[in-house]
Amino acid sequence: MKKVLILLICLLSLSGIVFANGSAESGEKTVAICTPYMSSVTTKQDVDILSAEFEAAGINVSVFDSANDLSRLASDIETATISAVDAIVIVSVDPNLVATQIQEAADAGIPIFGVDAGYMDCMQMNATSDNYQMGVQMCEYLFGLMGNEGKFFHITHRPQPSVVQRTLAMVDELPKYPDVEMIAEYHCDVPNQINNAKDIVENILTAYPEKGSFDAIFCAWDEPAIGATQALMEAGRDEVIVVGVDGNEQAVQLINQGTNFKATLAQDFDGMSRLCAQEVIKLLNGEEALSGNQYVPALLITAEA
Amino acid sequence: MEKKKTDMKAIVRAYGMIFALILIIVIFGALNPRAFLSSTNFWNITRQMAILCIISLGATLIMSVEEFDLSVGNIASFSGVLSALLAISGVPFFFALVISIILSAVVGFVNGFIVTRFRVMSFIVTLAMGQVIYGITYWLSDGAIVFNGIPESFKVLGTGKFGPVPYLTVLMVVAIIVFQYLMTRTAMGRKLYAIGGNEMASKVAGIKVKTYKTIAFTISGAMAGFAGVLLASRIGSASPTGGDAYMLNSYATIFIGKTLFREGIPNVLGTVVGVALFTILANGLTIMQVPTFVQNIVTGIIIVFAVVFQKMGSGKNE
Numbered sequence: 001m002k003k004v005l006i007l008l009i010c011l012l013s014l015s016g017i018v019f020a021n022g023s024a025e026s027g028e029k030t031v032a033i034c035t036p037y038m039s040s041v042t043t044k045q046d047v048d049i050l051s052a053e054f055e056a057a058g059i060n061v062s063v064f065d066s067a068n069d070l071s072r073l074a075s076d077i078e079t080a081t082i083s084a085v086d087a088i089v090i091v092s093v094d095p096n097l098v099a100t101q102i103q104e105a106a107d108a109g110i111p112i113f114g115v116d117a118g119y120m121d122c123m124q125m126n127a128t129s130d131n132y133q134m135g136v137q138m139c140e141y142l143f144g145l146m147g148n149e150g151k152f153f154h155i156t157h158r159p160q161p162s163v164v165q166r167t168l169a170m171v172d173e174l175p176k177y178p179d180v181e182m183i184a185e186y187h188c189d190v191p192n193q194i195n196n197a198k199d200i201v202e203n204i205l206t207a208y209p210e211k212g213s214f215d216a217i218f219c220a221w222d223e224p225a226i227g228a229t230q231a232l233m234e235a236g237r238d239e240v241i242v243v244g245v246d247g248n249e250q251a252v253q254l255i256n257q258g259t260n261f262k263a264t265l266a267q268d269f270d271g272m273s274r275l276c277a278q279e280v281i282k283l284l285n286g287e288e289a290l291s292g293n294q295y296v297p298a299l300l301i302t303a304e305a
Numbered sequence: 306m307e308k309k310k311t312d313m314k315a316i317v318r319a320y321g322m323i324f325a326l327i328l329i330i331v332i333f334g335a336l337n338p339r340a341f342l343s344s345t346n347f348w349n350i351t352r353q354m355a356i357l358c359i360i361s362l363g364a365t366l367i368m369s370v371e372e373f374d375l376s377v378g379n380i381a382s383f384s385g386v387l388s389a390l391l392a393i394s395g396v397p398f399f400f401a402l403v404i405s406i407i408l409s410a411v412v413g414f415v416n417g418f419i420v421t422r423f424r425v426m427s428f429i430v431t432l433a434m435g436q437v438i439y440g441i442t443y444w445l446s447d448g449a450i451v452f453n454g455i456p457e458s459f460k461v462l463g464t465g466k467f468g469p470v471p472y473l474t475v476l477m478v479v480a481i482i483v484f485q486y487l488m489t490r491t492a493m494g495r496k497l498y499a500i501g502g503n504e505m506a507s508k509v510a511g512i513k514v515k516t517y518k519t520i521a522f523t524i525s526g527a528m529a530g531f532a533g534v535l536l537a538s539r540i541g542s543a544s545p546t547g548g549d550a551y552m553l554n555s556y557a558t559i560f561i562g563k564t565l566f567r568e569g570i571p572n573v574l575g576t577v578v579g580v581a582l583f584t585i586l587a588n589g590l591t592i593m594q595v596p597t598f599v600q601n602i603v604t605g606i607i608i609v610f611a612v613v614f615q616k617m618g619s620g621k622n623e
Contacts, residue, residue, distance in 0.1 A: 030375070039546040044449040065448065067546060187597035191546035194450075198540060202349050203591035207340040223450075227540065234464055250452045250542065 029284050030060040032080035035091035036073045037160075039066035039191055040223070041248045043092040044275045046115045050089060053277030059086075059284065068191055070097055077101035080110075087111045087280050094118040095160035111283055115276045116269065118161040119293050125279055127272040130295045131162040134245055134265050135169025135220075139177075141263055141300060142218055142243050149179035150215035153204055155186050155197055155224045163220045166245055170218060183214060188224045197227030202276040205235050216241040222251035222264055229254055229261040247301050255303055263302045322564050322575075322611055326582050335498075340592050348469050350581075350588050355473035355533045356539070358580040360548075361555040362484045363528025366521040368559050368571035369488070369501045372427040374416060374522060376397045376435035376527040377555060381548025383442040384533030386451055389543035393454040398462070406530045408423035412438060413526020417519030427522075435552075442545045452542035463538030473535060480528075485573045497521060498570065558583055561611045582607065 011055060017231045031054050037043040054061045062085065064076035073093065078101055080088050088105055095102045095118050105112055106122035114126030146152070156167040167185070174182060201217065208214050217232075217240060219225035225244030232240050240260055244251055247266025254261040275294060283289040327386060333341045338394040340346060360377055367374045391401035416434050420427045465472045488494035499507045500514050508514050532551065537543040562575025583604065590600045 038443075038448045039450065039544050041449050044447070061461055065443075068549075088423040184594040185596070186591065189550070189597075192536075192548070192550055194540040194542060194544070195536060195547070199353050199587065200591055202353065203588050206346040206349055206588070207337065207344065207594075209340070209343070209345065226542075230464075230540065250450070 007252040011029070015190075028060060029058075029086045030062060030083075031087045031089060031280060031284075032062045032083070032085045033089045033091060034064045034066070034073060034076045034080065035093060036068050036070060037092045038063075040092065041250070042116075042246055042269050045269050045300055046091050046201045049270055049273035050115065050277050053274060054280070057277075057281045059281070068238065073160055074098045074101045077105060081105040081108050084108070085110060085112060086284055089108040089113045089115060089276060089280065090117045091115045092160070092162070093116060094159070095120045095123060096161075097159075111280075111289075113274050113276050114279055116267070124283065125276070125290050125292060125294055126294060127276040127279075127294050128162065129267040129272070129298045131165035133295075134267070134298050135166035136173055137298070137300065138144060138166065138218065138243055138245055138263070138265055139170050139173040142216055142241065143173075143177050143180050145262065146180065146215050148177055148257045150298050151181045151183050152184055152214060152216035152218055153186065153201075154218050154220070155200060155228065155248070156220035157188050157190060157193070157224075160190075160221075168219045170220075188219075188227075190223075193223040194227040194230075195245070197224030198231045199227075200224075201228045201231035204236060211237065211239055214240065216243070219244045223296075225261055225264070226250055226254065229259050232260045247299070247300070252301055255301060258303060263300060266297065266299045266301050268296045319566060322561055322578055322582065323392055326578060326585065329585060329589065330584070331428055333585070333593070337592055343467065343588055346588070346592075348471060348474060350584055351474040351477065352471040354580050354584045355471075355477040356536050357551060357554055357558065357583065358477045358577060359480050359535065359557045360529050360551045361576045361580055362480055362573060363525035364555045365484070365559050365562070365571045365573060365576045366497065367427075367489075367525045368501075368556075368563075369497045370521050371504070372420065372518060372520050372521070373431060373556075374413070374525050374529075375428065375431040375552060376412065376416060376438055377525060378549040378552030379435040379438040379442065380409045380412055380526055380529035381533035381536065381545075381551055382545055383412075383438045383445075383531035383548075385537035385543040385547055386442050386446045386533075386545055388534040389451040389455055389459070389537050390445060392450070392456055392459040398456075398458050401459070402462075402531075402534050405534050406527050407491070409530020409533070410523050410527035414523040417522025420522065421515035421518050439545070439549075446543070446545045448545060450542050450544045455541055460538055460541045463540070464489070473539065475533070476583040478511060481573065487574050491519065493520070501570070504508065554583060557608050561608060564611050571600065 012293055033047055033050055034203050035043055051061045060103050066072035066076050081104055088110055102112055102120055103122055111124040113124055116128050117126050119126040156163055158164045217228045222244035223256060225242050229242050242260045243262055244264045247264050251264045279289040360381060364374060364377055364470040380392050388401040391404060392398055416431050419430050497513050499512060500517055504514055521530050533548050536547055558579030559571050559576050561579030563569055563571055565575035565578055568570050586604055587600055
């Protein structure tokens, strides 16, 4: 009986593989979208746009959300490779963190695209903002708002490829402003990044209880900036400036309400996702697609603009 | 002389982690007394302890019957998202809170029912249930953070204060008192410990093991649900993964707590000390501007030491 069951399972598994290959042979195209950060508002936005664009072009979409788990992301990419999908799109994740799986997929002849991800030579293209330039742009805005002098804290998450570029830009820009001092850099864990940032800033405020003891908090993306703003508002520290990057909806609301949150840089996620989808579709239709990093410009959002 | 030595050893074994906590407070206090030893920071620390403490108290019950509930983090995320969505749809906060806690308790009950009736490992059942809950939370939230349209009344419990005392602190203290009473002064608490000590003997003694274990799972689910709502209320938004990280931290605090008071046995006050240790370390190291990775290293080392210390002290390493 056991043997019959095992045989049945094997047959069912084989039929699955044949079915998967059969759909590829039947001319239907399938794209796998893989990300570990689906809980992030912007990543979700990217995936939704990509899915809509592919479906509109008659392409099947499989979304793999590895829920902040990089080892599961690696497995997802392996699964997509074994399933012989026609393209893989990775969203908001550094491909170097799953370099082996990305290389295996490329070796299997599957083109790999990125949205707001990093870039590896074996990939076709990555649509992203110039995160380094965004870091520079936000430094110029923030330090200008501080009158080119004062002290600030930095909250970041270096393992995220886009975020770390902004941090590196800030570190490079800082020497150009001799009267601006970074007191400390803190790593904000994800998920639960809003609460984690709020805890960090509450602790900072304990160490710096006097008004004017520091001037700003530069957050490398919007969610910790939201947590920082909440902590500052609850403590009545309206003099501290908070800036973020991403332009997410909750951040824009806080900026428009005149809170400590003064500015964010809106990455054009729609533009990135559409550019990526357009190039995937081109390639699947046998046309030539763009390659390398493709930058989509960012927009400064303040209460005035 | 020999007796004195033995007494000293027993004291160090039973209260070693409290000495460690006091030592940490003394070090932080000496390095930055103005910031660390201020009353503002005291209330700040208690507020930051509250959510982890509430989840951990529920999980302490589960551990006391020698079971695990690995779905507590997912339940907290689920409850936060559910309560936020209910509040957005116009349900008053109180009812959103109650509904979320009840549904979380139902999840806990289902965990307990499956574990006890089908005699399967709680480790596996709750891990699987966590996945189910994650899927439901993801479906409810569409995978995104829920924030648009959350009324201000939703944020009161997580951010409000009685004078300098945060509501979160008050809720935590009430929960600690209730759980301490439950575990030390009631027949139920004694039966839970009896089950954890020797399940077979408890059965023979007429204790309804299945019922009490199911109750423990149900209460744990409810507490995780309560913590999830508090988290969403504190930050004014609910993430489908917001509570997940609390699962590991809650068990770490219980393991630290097991080294205290009732050696090798999960206990409420020990768990509270574990939570305090976690939170004070994060608070103090942030105030000292120590990089976050060092915080992780220090916290991890302390947990390892606590467990090894307890094992050595109990003589079970032989």
